[in-house]
Amino acid sequence: MKITSIEAIPYAIPYSKPLRFASGEVSVAEHVLVRVRTDSGLTGTAEAPPRPFTYGETQASIIAVINTIFAPQILGLSALDREVIHARLGRTIANPTAKAAIDMALWDIIGQSLGVSVTQLLGGFADRMRVSHMLGFTAVDQLVAEAERVQGTYGITTFKVKVGRQPYRLDVAACRALREALGDDVELYIDGNRGWTATESARALREMEDLDLTFAEELCPADDVLGRKWLASQSRIPLYADESTARPAEITREILGGAAHGISVKTARTGFTYSQRIVYQCEGLGVEVVMGNQIDSQIGSLCSVAFGAAFASTARRAGELSNFLDMSDDLLTEPLRIEQGTLRVRENAGLGLEIDEGKLQHYRQDL
Structure with a gap:
């Protein structure tokens, strides 16, 4: 299964409504579809979502690094040579979503070659995950209405609430309104996207202690080392690290440094590959995990649920798998369906991912 070519195809699909949060706003899914082809006739597929406000990548930079640096380094290698491939990709710093898309496409190829799903290859713990829905910045009445609609339509009972605005009491009021409207049986947690200082975060968390938040994610910047440690030492609400822990070494820093729980x-x-290492690392440290969302399309959500369902630790919590619901269209021939608050993995070999070529032609940006 030697790699013969890698395609990086830019496409853009508008969201029916933008998602707003402390570090940015997304109104169009300007993603890069990545296809890895082999001499055996198998093709692996995944995608890279550019998030310049988080990782510094853009649609153009992802295409450039894949076409000019990554592809020349790994063409001719076997899809099974994952360690060699990662060693070569690792020579180039950063570019996480470009590397991740290539990695997931390789796992797709391996699963297809063996006739088993990626979930089975990784661990096969479950065949579905509970779904968490992400709520962005908007007026309180609209926020509550969206949560009630998602709960009523899809049976979702876990919500991630974007916070980090100024003044912080805007977000405290929004979370309080959600708790009052949705009741005690709904799970709520918050994500600040580094929007608050440590002292603002501490005040906000104190004012929300009675809301029974499951945890709070990335409230202040990763380079505020002492502030994050101080916040974690006093918070009664567990703190989770997200964009500050994109590599295993960063997880060691945040957990052993006392900045995250x-x-x-x-x-x-x-x-x-690296998500699996992170899960095992967290298990060894006794640290809980959650499957996050990169404002993914259905392609990205399919990859997330394929991985998250494979392990007991990732399948325990609801995964952030539903924000494709806000896209005006998607590329899969068989759309994902959230039913009774859960999303099933595909039982097909590999990722079970089939692209609608007509839609890809319509939305791609390089023709």
Whole structure:
């Protein structure tokens, strides 16, 4: 299964409504579809979602690094040579989603070659995951209405609430309104995207202690080393690290340094290979994990649920798998369906991912 070519195809699909949060806003899914082809006739597929406000990648930079640096380094290697491939990709710093897409496409090829799903290859713990839905910045009445609609339509009972605005009491009021409207049986947690200082975070958390938040994610910047440690030492709400822990060494820093109590795992930035290492690392440290969302399309969500369902630790919590619901269209021939608050993995070999070529032609940006 020698790698013969790698395609990096830019496409753009508008969201029916933008997602706003402390570090940015996304109104169009300007992603890069990645296809790895082999001489055996098998093709692996995944995608890279550019998030310049988080990782510094753009659609153009992802295409450039794949075409000019990554592809020449790994063409001719076997899809099974994952360690060699990662060693060569690792010569180039950063570019996490470009690397992750190549990695997930390779796992797709291996699964297809063996006739088993990626979930089975990774661990095969479950055949589905509970779904968490992400709520962005908007007026309180609209926020509550969206949560009630998602709960009523899809049976979702876990919500991630974007916070980090100024003044912080805007977000405290929003979370309080959600708790009052949705009741005690719904799970709520917050994500600040580094929008607050440590002292603002501490005040906000104190004012939300009665809301029974499951945890709070990335409230202040990763380079505020002492502030994050101080916040974690006094918070009664567990703190989870997200964009500050894109590599295993960063997880060691945050957990052993006392700055975080849990970790968000995102296949869009660490693929399947490094996400697996992170899960095992967290298990060894006794640290809980959650499957995060990179504002993924259905392709990215399919990759996330394939990974998250494979392990007991990742399948324990609801995964952030539903924000494709806000896209005006998608590329899969068979759309994902959230039913009774859960999303099933595909039982097909590999990722079970089939692209609608007509839609790809319509939305691609390089023709």
